[in-house]
Amino acid sequence: MNFLERLFLPPQASTHAKVVDDVFIFVTWVNIIFFVIVAAAAIFFVIKYKRRGPNDRTPHVTHNLTLELVWSIIPLFIVMIIFFWGFQTYMVARIAPNDSFEVQATAKKWLWAFEYPDGTRSINELHVPFGRPVRVVLSSEDVLHAFFLKDFRVKSDVLPNRYTEVWFEATKPGEYVLQCAEYCGKDHSRMLGKVFVDNKADYDRFIAEGPADWKTMPPAELGKMTYEQAGCVSCHSLDGSKGQGPSWKGIYGSTHQFVDGTSQVVDENYIRQSIENPQGKIVKGYEGIMPTYQGLLREKQINGVIAYIKSLK
Amino acid sequence: MANATSTHTHTGTSQPQLNYLTENTSLKDWLTTIDHKRLGLMYLAAVMAFFFVGGALALLLRLELLTPKQDFMDSATYNKVFTLHGAIMVFLFIIPSVPAALGNFVLPLMLGAKDVAFPRLNLASFYVYCLGAIMALAAIIGGGVDTGWTFYTPYSTTTDGPVGLMAMAVFVLGFSSIFTGINFVATVHKLRAPGMGWFQLPLFVWGIYATALIQVLATPVLGITAVLMVMERAFHIGIFDARLGGDPVLFQHFFWFYSHPAVYIMILPGMAIISEIIPVFSKKTVFGYRAIGFSSVSIAFIGFLVWGHHMFTSGQSDLASAIFAFLTYLVAIPSGIKIWNWLATMYQGSIEMRTPMLYAMSFLLLFAIGGLTGLYLGAISVDIHLHDTYFVVAHFHYVMMGGTVIAFLGGIHYWWPKMFGKMYNEKLADIACWIIFIGFNVTFLNQFMMGSQGMPRRYWTYLDEFQRYHIGSTIGSWILGFGLVMAAGVLLSSLRKKEYDAGDNPWGSRTMEWETISPPITHNFEGQPVLRHGPYDFRVEPTPATVAGGRH
Numbered sequence: 001m002n003f004l005e006r007l008f009l010p011p012q013a014s015t016h017a018k019v020v021d022d023v024f025i026f027v028t029w030v031n032i033i034f035f036v037i038v039a040a041a042a043i044f045f046v047i048k049y050k051r052r053g054p055n056d057r058t059p060h061v062t063h064n065l066t067l068e069l070v071w072s073i074i075p076l077f078i079v080m081i082i083f084f085w086g087f088q089t090y091m092v093a094r095i096a097p098n099d100s101f102e103v104q105a106t107a108k109k110w111l112w113a114f115e116y117p118d119g120t121r122s123i124n125e126l127h128v129p130f131g132r133p134v135r136v137v138l139s140s141e142d143v144l145h146a147f148f149l150k151d152f153r154v155k156s157d158v159l160p161n162r163y164t165e166v167w168f169e170a171t172k173p174g175e176y177v178l179q180c181a182e183y184c185g186k187d188h189s190r191m192l193g194k195v196f197v198d199n200k201a202d203y204d205r206f207i208a209e210g211p212a213d214w215k216t217m218p219p220a221e222l223g224k225m226t227y228e229q230a231g232c233v234s235c236h237s238l239d240g241s242k243g244q245g246p247s248w249k250g251i252y253g254s255t256h257q258f259v260d261g262t263s264q265v266v267d268e269n270y271i272r273q274s275i276e277n278p279q280g281k282i283v284k285g286y287e288g289i290m291p292t293y294q295g296l297l298r299e300k301q302i303n304g305v306i307a308y309i310k311s312l313k
Numbered sequence: 314m315a316n317a318t319s320t321h322t323h324t325g326t327s328q329p330q331l332n333y334l335t336e337n338t339s340l341k342d343w344l345t346t347i348d349h350k351r352l353g354l355m356y357l358a359a360v361m362a363f364f365f366v367g368g369a370l371a372l373l374l375r376l377e378l379l380t381p382k383q384d385f386m387d388s389a390t391y392n393k394v395f396t397l398h399g400a401i402m403v404f405l406f407i408i409p410s411v412p413a414a415l416g417n418f419v420l421p422l423m424l425g426a427k428d429v430a431f432p433r434l435n436l437a438s439f440y441v442y443c444l445g446a447i448m449a450l451a452a453i454i455g456g457g458v459d460t461g462w463t464f465y466t467p468y469s470t471t472t473d474g475p476v477g478l479m480a481m482a483v484f485v486l487g488f489s490s491i492f493t494g495i496n497f498v499a500t501v502h503k504l505r506a507p508g509m510g511w512f513q514l515p516l517f518v519w520g521i522y523a524t525a526l527i528q529v530l531a532t533p534v535l536g537i538t539a540v541l542m543v544m545e546r547a548f549h550i551g552i553f554d555a556r557l558g559g560d561p562v563l564f565q566h567f568f569w570f571y572s573h574p575a576v577y578i579m580i581l582p583g584m585a586i587i588s589e590i591i592p593v594f595s596k597k598t599v600f601g602y603r604a605i606g607f608s609s610v611s612i613a614f615i616g617f618l619v620w621g622h623h624m625f626t627s628g629q630s631d632l633a634s635a636i637f638a639f640l641t642y643l644v645a646i647p648s649g650i651k652i653w654n655w656l657a658t659m660y661q662g663s664i665e666m667r668t669p670m671l672y673a674m675s676f677l678l679l680f681a682i683g684g685l686t687g688l689y690l691g692a693i694s695v696d697i698h699l700h701d702t703y704f705v706v707a708h709f710h711y712v713m714m715g716g717t718v719i720a721f722l723g724g725i726h727y728w729w730p731k732m733f734g735k736m737y738n739e740k741l742a743d744i745a746c747w748i749i750f751i752g753f754n755v756t757f758l759n760q761f762m763m764g765s766q767g768m769p770r771r772y773w774t775y776l777d778e779f780q781r782y783h784i785g786s787t788i789g790s791w792i793l794g795f796g797l798v799m800a801a802g803v804l805l806s807s808l809r810k811k812e813y814d815a816g817d818n819p820w821g822s823r824t825m826e827w828e829t830i831s832p833p834i835t836h837n838f839e840g841q842p843v844l845r846h847g848p849y850d851f852r853v854e855p856t857p858a859t860v861a862g863g864r865h
């Protein structure tokens with residue numbers, strides 16, 4: 001049993017995971033038994049009834065009603081068990097308990113934005129307090145995505161026109177991956193996030209000052225991480241090649257032309273403005289498609305990005 | 314009667330008889346032919362060419378996935394390649410494969426008919442297929458499409474590229490499929506040999522008939538859906554676009570209303586082939602003829618009512634999910650019944666493991682895995698975890714490739730001597746079959762494991778923990794690719810033989826297509842053959858049709 005779970009299933013990290021895995025393992029046993037019957041019969045018959053010569057005679061048996069009823073009804077009975085069990089365990093996972101901790105999640109190509117009850121926001125990382133059920137209300141700003149936490153065995157499509165939701169209760173604090181499971185284009189496979197199930201103290205600290213490891217991290221490194229995790233990577237390159245937005249290579253200190261005809265030297269202030277109010281000045285040769293990150297990035301991250309851009313010579 | 318056997322080993326006669334391959338051989342004769350056998354071969358060549366292309370794309374995808382980094386394709390290219398792989402394999406290969414290629418060739422012969430009911434429509438359907446294929450190729454040359462073969466909105470209505478052209482290609486290909494379906498339904502109703510009632514039909518005919526019904530009833534929905542999607546893209550009519558009051562999930566309902574029955578368009582003909590091969594190589598009448606025949610029809614019918622099982626995570630209502638899951642399990646039963654029937658046919662048989670039988674056994678095991686792993690996906694809570702992961706990819710490859718394609722290959726090996734009058738090297742063909750079997754399992758068992766471990770599908774890069782499965786799967790894909798190329802080589806090299814050496818009925822079959830010479834004459838039979846024994850009656854010796862035709 002444990003062997004099968006290890007072979008096929010990721011770690012069980014939510015109360016629901018165990019429930020789903022029990023059904024999974026039951027079906028696995030049903031499958032093993034049926035497969036062995038089919039394979040053994042086929043192999044046995046092939047050996048036992050191997051043709052001996054052209055004069056072999058075979059019985060002319062056209063059917064056998066009892067046998068046919070038996071081998072229809074027994075499988076029917078088994079699949080009905082699986083059906084009811086699968087449906088019943090699905091229904092429990094549909095309705096979040098009333099005292100759930102509630103987070104809003106918005107998906108867009110190709111990042112996850114989260115908003116907490118107190119208005120705090122974060123990108124691609126979700127912090128939730130340990131010991132409480134969590135309800136995540138999902139919506140999309142563009143195409144379909146899917147919110148998939150493999151270790152919690154929950155998944156839901158994220159739609160542009162309707163709210164969907166998932167809920168889970170983690171069984172141990174820790175860090176878990178969030179993957180986008182509905183194909184959404186170029187960076188679908190990089191639309192990852194992290195779910196941190198925090199102890200009370202960690203969670204409060206997160207709300208106050210962002211994740212703990214930011215404190216010790218050199219600003220440029222935090223900037224690099226922000227670049228990768230907040231989705232800047234999908235529009236800005238580091239090697240000078242033109243993407244949907246300008247490359248960051250060597251821009252610090254250079255002078256940029258804007259579509260309105262003005263120009264400016266790229267310095268700390270300009271970078272900050274570009275992040276908080278990207279539509280303010282639009283670089284010549286580009287469209288104003290960059291979303292604002294005001295309120296999405298914490299002070300530390302913006303400083304980190306500035307330091308990081310400075311370091312890209 | 315005495316010389317009946319010598320007339321169809323025509324190498325011995327002084328004047329070699331012309332057959333459908335040697336009579337009227339100009340290019341024009343081929344391109345305007347209304348002979349179902351030639352059209353069958355033309356379809357066979359076309360679908361095999363696309364199988365090769367789709368397979369080559371799959372090998373590229375697997376190679377890119379060897380490491381989580383970019384190896385040689387960027388993610389945008391990868392997305393186009395997997396879209397093409399899926400679209401080509403489904404619309405240009407599997408759907409037409411068994412019905413249009415083998416069905417065309419075999420069906421009229423099995424019924425003792427001279428041709429299908431509407432030979433010109435048959436030719437038209439081939440050219441409609443070609444037109445659809447050209448449109449699809451144009452869409453590829455025009456930049457490629459990155460929507461996935463499922464064309465889900467709103468991605469498909471907003472992404473760049475010739476999506477409209479591709480969707481219209483699918484629309485046109487649908488017509489080809491409908492024409493073939495209509496033709497086969499009419500043929501089965503009208504052109505059966507004297508004495509051949511519904512329950513003397515070979516089971517291949519039952520399977521193709523059930524398939525044809527689905528083709529006629531379901532494909533129009535695909536056509537309409539494709540048109541609506543194109544209109545949405547071009548004119549923003551607001552059917553699927555949420556901002557205009559439409560519903561993107563509606564597209565999924567429309568799409569799967571066709572595409573789930575399409576799964577049966579793909580698998581029923583595969584099962585139909587296996588129902589021919591197993592009795593012939595067990596020299597025993599098929600067990601549960603009616604059960605197999607009726608199960609085809611009931612699968613075709615219930616198959617229309619289960620489409621929502623592709624959408625358990627889409628936000629559809631819980632009641633809908635429950636009903637769809639329930640019906641999904643019901644449709645599993647007739648498929649299971651077929652497996653028992655095949656096994657019971659082998660019981661106490663006189664089993665000869667020739668190449669087609671080896672494919673049939675390979676099918677039995679792979680299809681069993683494909684079907685059984687479906688049991689996970691019908692359990693809604695488990696499906697929530699597995700949906701859109703590699704588990705589903707592995708599951709449908711076991712059904713479509715391990716099922717349909719293996720059966721198709723078995724069918725090709727079975728009817729090859731009838732088609733060309735020449736026998737391939739069976740030893741080498743057996744080895745190729747084994748290599749395919751092993752390569753296939755290595756490729757897709759790995760995908761089951763990584764899928765249930767949580768690896769989503771359509772991913773260009775992935776978490777490091779999945780790499781070991783990807784390496785295994787990629788190595789498997791090379792073995793599989795090698796096996797397929799080898800099988801093709803073995804078959805094709807048999808054509809270089811100068812003489813028709815296969816014999817008219819090399820496997821000792823009892824169905825009617827074996828009663829004429831190999832390769833058959835243009836009009837199939839000398840005179841009208843008459844049914845004298847059931848399709849799987851191995852108590853009587855096989856008799857050539859020419860005897861009844863009164864030529865001797």
Ligand SMILES: [Cu+2]
Nearest residue numbers: 145180182184
């Ligand atoms: Cu997505």
